[in-house]
Amino acid sequence: MKRTKIRAALEATGPMDEIVIMGWVRTKRDSKGFSFVELNDGSTLLNIQAVIDHTPEIEAALHRVGTGASVRIGGALVESPGKGQKWEIRGRSLEVLGEADQETFPLQKKRHSDEFLRTIAHLRPRTNKFGAMFRIRSELAQAVHRFFSDKGFFYIHTPIITGSDCEGAGEMFRVTSLEPGSDASADNDFFGKPAQLTVSGQLSAEMFALSLGEVYTFGPTFRAENSNTPRHVAEFWMIEPEMAFADLADDMDLGEEMVKYLITHILDHCPNDVELFAKWVDKGLMPTLETIQGETFERLPYTEAIDILKKAKKDFEYPVEWGMDLQTEHERFLCEEQFGKPVYVYDYPKTIKPFYMRLNDDGRTVAAMDCLVPRIGELIGGSQREERLDVLLARMQAMHLSEEDYWWYLDSRRFGTAPHAGFGMGFERMLMLVTGVTNIRDVMPFPRTPNSLEF
RNA sequence: UCCCCAGUAGCUCAAUCGGCAGAGCGGGUGACUGUUAAUCACUAGGUUCGCGGUUCAAGUCCGUGCUGGGGAGCCA
Known part of the structure; x- marks a missing residue:
């Protein structure tokens, strides 16, 4: 279960062939053939983005992943070709550690009021x-x-x-x-x-x-x-x-x-x-x-x-x-x-x-x-x-x-x-x-x- | 504890003079080969905070309670 904290991953000085990240999904964006999953593990304000190509197993796992779920992603740390981040994970494996039911999970990607968040102080x-x-x-x-x-x-x-x-x-x-x-x-x-x-x-x-x-x-x-x-x-x-x-x-x-x-x-x-x-x-x-x-x-x-x-x-x-x-x-x-x-x-x-x-x-x-x-x-x-x-x-x-x-x-x-x-x-x-x-x-x-x- | 304001979909809010309860986001389903709070299409979702009253008719007016927020007091 050796993981790299996201803070450390983002501060990396070079690419890494093998890396394991664990964290909570902030947002998932699907495309044909692959998905982007942004993870936060609390070590830093910043998220790390993982890009994962679809295989039948990965697609099944991705289906269980929504905002709030906790996951383990294994893969490589590579320079990101996209804008907005220096490093990203090229994911090879995705394990769902804890699902979050999207119907009832109270945190959404959009901003919440402080008053509402006080009613869910645990989250x-x-x-x-x-x-x-x-x-x-x-x-x-x-x-x-x-x-x-x-x-x-x-x-x-x-x-x-x-x-x-x-x-x-x-x-x-x-x-x-x-x-x-x-x-x-x-x-x-x-x-x-x-x-x-x-x-x-x-x-x-x-x-x-x-x-x-x-x-x-x-x-x-x-x-x-x-x-x-x-x-x-x-x-x-x-x-x-x-x-x-x-x-x-x-x-x-x-x-x-x-x-x-x-x-x-x-x-x-x-x-x-x-x-x-x-x-x-x-x-x-x-x-x-x-x-x-x-x-x-x-x-x-x-x-x-x-x-x-x-x-x-x-x-x-x-x-x-x-x-x-x-x-x-x-x-x-x-x-x-x-x-x-x-x-x-x-x-x-x-x-x-x-x-x-x-x-x-x-x-x-x-x-x-x-x-x-x-x-x-x-x-x-x-x-x-x-x-x-x-x-x-x-x-x-x-x-x-x-x-x-x-x-x-x-x-x-x-x-x-x-x-x-x-x-x-x-x-x-x-x-x-x-x-x-x-x-x-x-x-x-x-x-x-x-x-x-x-x- | 006192004064003021608010309470409508999961969240943020709209609803004109009291006259059919709506939108965006979020959720679900599908599309898309590099997205950045992605985008596009379709879709489900309501005891309008509770109780009582006025009225042909109440989300809307009146009374009361509860909850939240702001101000004051007390203080850090």
């Missing part, structure tokens, strides 16, 4: 667009690890099941081993206390930054929010670096470097796949990516952002006032109209940010930052963490958080505390940025959204 990776998407997704994940590895960051596997509502950020999914209807008190449950799926690995990551220096987590996170937008799902992946002996400026430097690195990596490693998105999904994709690569991100204190928004000749639905959180319309105005490039807004009012963000000397803002990018909105959210035990305790009290619940977190400030900073980046949002895809459900294999758990 959509067989399309050009979603094949390209998931190759890019894989490459992007590898690039994340390489970026951090090259910089000496350690990869920490923070827990998926957690026992405390880490940040108080967002609704959490309950984890239980109890049968429905049984005594649902947490005392009887597996852990003897309430358990949830994590919403962030940050607090755990901080412990390891304050031990190993520079670390990151990259894993799934869960939000039980009933939010129905093209930018939210219940299960998504987040990248969370955490650095000891670093401040907010270091944090913003890292985020900017990382975004640029990831874009460059994908452009270098997935040119065909990215080109598909630039051509069919977002005509402005390449200029957008080049802008992000080439421009220095704007760094704008929250207070100045408010001034800009107040002076803007623009009718905002939500009135602008110091102390409020920026609304979607404000974020879009800043990065799309005012600056036309990614913008860091930093030093937010402490009242709208979580307890662990470091209090600034003005007493009213914290060292928080959000990275806003055109079309996506918030790509990165981070902060310098509050390393001073007394200040941290005061903030927790003000926010009615129990000291006992966070005893281990507070220990890091009791014993050898140090300045540190980190951020979270939504992996899917980065993928949306790189591909120009506007719905997060189309950058995930099997997206989880309210009332949707089919696959």
